[in-house]
Amino acid sequence: MTFINYAAREINCKIVYYGPGLCGKTTNIQFIYDKTGTAAKGKLISLATESERTLFFDFLPIELGTIRGFRTRFHLYTVPGQVFYDASRKLILKGADGIVFVADSQEARMDANLESIRNLKENLREHGVAFDKVPYVLQINKRDLATAVPRPAIEKALRLKNEPVFEAVASRGTGVFETLKAVVKTVLMDLNTR
Amino acid sequence: MWDIARGGSAGMAVSDLVLHEADHRRLTAILDGLRQDANAKVTFLIDKNGQQLAATGHLDGLDPTSLAALTAGNVAATDGLAKLLGETEFATLFHEGEHDHLHINVVSGTAILVVIFDERSSLGLVRLRVKKCSIELGSILEEIVARSRAQRTSTVGSYAQFAEITDDDIDALFN
Numbered sequence A: 001m002t003f004i005n006y007a008a009r010e011i012n013c014k015i016v017y018y019g020p021g022l023c024g025k026t027t028n029i030q031f032i033y034d035k036t037g038t039a040a041k042g043k044l045i046s047l048a049t050e051s052e053r054t055l056f057f058d059f060l061p062i063e064l065g066t067i068r069g070f071r072t073r074f075h076l077y078t079v080p081g082q083v084f085y086d087a088s089r090k091l092i093l094k095g096a097d098g099i100v101f102v103a104d105s106q107e108a109r110m111d112a113n114l115e116s117i118r119n120l121k122e123n124l125r126e127h128g129v130a131f132d133k134v135p136y137v138l139q140i141n142k143r144d145l146a147t148a149v150p151r152p153a154i155e156k157a158l159r160l161k162n163e164p165v166f167e168a169v170a171s172r173g174t175g176v177f178e179t180l181k182a183v184v185k186t187v188l189m190d191l192n193t194r
Numbered sequence B: 001m002w003d004i005a006r007g008g009s010a011g012m013a014v015s016d017l018v019l020h021e022a023d024h025r026r027l028t029a030i031l032d033g034l035r036q037d038a039n040a041k042v043t044f045l046i047d048k049n050g051q052q053l054a055a056t057g058h059l060d061g062l063d064p065t066s067l068a069a070l071t072a073g074n075v076a077a078t079d080g081l082a083k084l085l086g087e088t089e090f091a092t093l094f095h096e097g098e099h100d101h102l103h104i105n106v107v108s109g110t111a112i113l114v115v116i117f118d119e120r121s122s123l124g125l126v127r128l129r130v131k132k133c134s135i136e137l138g139s140i141l142e143e144i145v146a147r148s149r150a151q152r153t154s155t156v157g158s159y160a161q162f163a164e165i166t167d168d169d170i171d172a173l174f175n
Helices: A025-035 A083-093 A107-126 A151-158 A176-192 B021-037 B064-084 B123-154 B167-173
Strands: A003-005 A010-018 A045-048 A054-067 A070-078 A098-104 A136-141 A165-167 B042-047 B052-057 B092-096 B101-107 B111-117
Touching (some): A010 A025, A010 A083, A010 A176, A025 A054, A025 A070, A025 A098, A025 A136, A025 A176, A045 B064, A054 A083, A054 B064, A054 B167, A070 A176, A083 A107, A083 B064, A098 A107, A098 A176, A107 A151, A136 A151, A165 A176, A176 B167, B021 B042, B021 B111, B042 B064, B052 B064, B064 B092, B064 B101, B064 B111, B092 B123, B101 B123, B111 B123
Parallel strands (some): A010 A070, A010 A098, A136 A165
Antiparallel strands (some): A003 A010, A045 A054, A054 A070, B042 B111, B092 B101, B101 B111
């Protein structure tokens, strides 16, 4: 549901970071906020619990520059990863132009990754969106941990439609902007097909 | 022309809205009338995804992007609550602050009308005026949606101007 404003010459897109609890969705957004100039970003809003777990969503509006004479503005959202917040996840997912799935590389979290992808597909279907069609990028996060599963094994389990894949250590910023760039690209290229 | 087109890829849910400059002027005129009649500080209209369609009043010091996103989130969460109770929606929300108050009303199922007011007005007055102008806003929105759908089915290449976006264009955004 890209929002194109011809008078203001703006393209507005919604990107949702999805994934299991504690996989690093908020860390991605926080890093983007920290490294983006003041003029190009709005406030970072985090609706979180007292223990800093995402309760409803994080929201960060950023402006990336001009393309074909249009300012490109992206609304970045994260969903709450914890299983019991599914109703909230479904609400945030609505109207997404692109999705980043942040996977947790730790072996102990592989089941949670799989469950989260299954949940993503189900929630997309309930919104009438085909998973096969939606602009989508896979980020495998926490690559620095000793318990990280080798990339080929993660890709075999989680890469479902030949989507771009990025290894990341979001806490240090590694792979964060590469992931963002890839999802922005798939979203903007998707405009061509409409 | 102020043209807002929302759509999706093949197979995705599609919801288009094409708003022309004339529509924008009509919506703004109604919002401005409401602001004066209700003695409110700010009135604005956003879509259910949190994008601002029109606004009037003293917006200085406000962060309209955050306000719109949080309002849409608020309405979405309340819609979820309504469905749990077997209701279609809770069309009106009211948040009472110490100084400023927020009146939120879903219009025509597609947009959200927000009124910010203080002690110079009252909830009763705002509610009355919102009810009155919601009908007018609703009919314009329905007209816009109907026309957008007709236009969508008859137009090829709604996004033709973006058909030639290249890798270099996207690289440039990140340089």
